Structures are given as structure tokens and as C-alpha cells.
Amino acid sequence: MVSDALFNMPFAKLYDCYVNKALRKNRNQEDVDTIICWLTGYDLTGLQRQIAKQHSVALFFDHAPALHPQHTEITGVVCGVRVEQVSDPLMRKIRYLDKLIDELAKGKTMPQILRQV
Known part of the structure; x- marks a missing residue:
């Protein structure tokens, strides 16, 4: 599958x-890191550690400290799926x-992405 x-x-x-x-798209790695840390609760060191350990996507999300409380505000279509x-649950986190x-x-903007507006 x-x-x-x-x-x-x-x-x-x-x-x-x-x-x-x-x-x-003329954005940067720091923005990606900020988004991932915001969603998953990792700090930058924890994120880098997970990347270096080559953990699977499943383990990455399983070890994540906590999804941001505003994660339910993330709505819309990605790859044709709402x-x-x-x-x-894991696929939803990935989406x-x-x-x-x-x-x-x-x-x-980052405030829009991080649901701060």
C-alpha cells in the first residue's frame, strides 16, 4: 500500500x-523548520535529531511531543483530499x-500559516 x-x-x-x-518557491529551510516544530512540538534540536536518526515518518510523528492545539484549524485540500x-490518524498528521x-x-505569511491571524 x-x-x-x-x-x-x-x-x-x-x-x-x-x-x-x-x-x-523562494522560501527557506528555516520556515520549513518553524512549521514542523509548530505542528509537532519538537524544538529545533529535537527535529534535527529525528532527521539525523533517519526515523520513519511513523516514528517521527509517534515521538512528537504534542500536536499544536490549533492543528484542527488546518483545513483544505491537499492532493485532492480534504x-x-x-x-x-497518522495520514491526517502527514496531510x-x-x-x-x-x-x-x-x-x-508565517503568521497566517501558524494560525496566528
Whole structure:
């Protein structure tokens, strides 16, 4: 299954995709790090540690300190699927992150992305 392959993929690989997408859209790695830390509760050191350990996407989210309390405000469509309607809890977390990175790539400001507006 596609989801099993994604869940078992090293988070570092997904992270590189997010950073490359941001860079192509004239954003930066720091913005990606801020978004990931905001959503997952990792601090920058913890995020870098998870990337260096090559943990799977599933382990990355399993070890995450806590989803941000405002994560339920992340709504919309990613890859043709409504984020808030994804039934698998892990896939929903991945889609939340995908949606935030999409918003970054589309030029939204960091306060908008981090639900501070």
C-alpha cells in the first residue's frame, strides 16, 4: 500500500522534499523548520535529531511531543483530499504538514500559516 510505504519512509527524505519545495518557491529551510516544530512540538534540536536518526515518518510523528492545539484549524485540500476528512490518524498528521508546506509555497505569511491571524 502507498500509505505503508510513506509511513515507513525515513522522515529525512520527506523533510528534504519539503525544503526543496520551499526553496523552489523562494522560501527557506528555516520556515520549513518553524512549521514542523509548530505542528509537532519538537524544538529545533529535537527535529534535527529525528532527521539525523533517519526515523520513519511513523516514528517521527509517534515521538512528537504534542500536536499544536490549533492543528484542527488546518483545513483544505491537499492532493485532492480534504485534510480534515482523512480517517487514518497518522495520514491526517502527514496531510496537516503537507497543507502547511503548501501554504508556505503559495506565499502565505508565517503568521497566517501558524494560525496566528
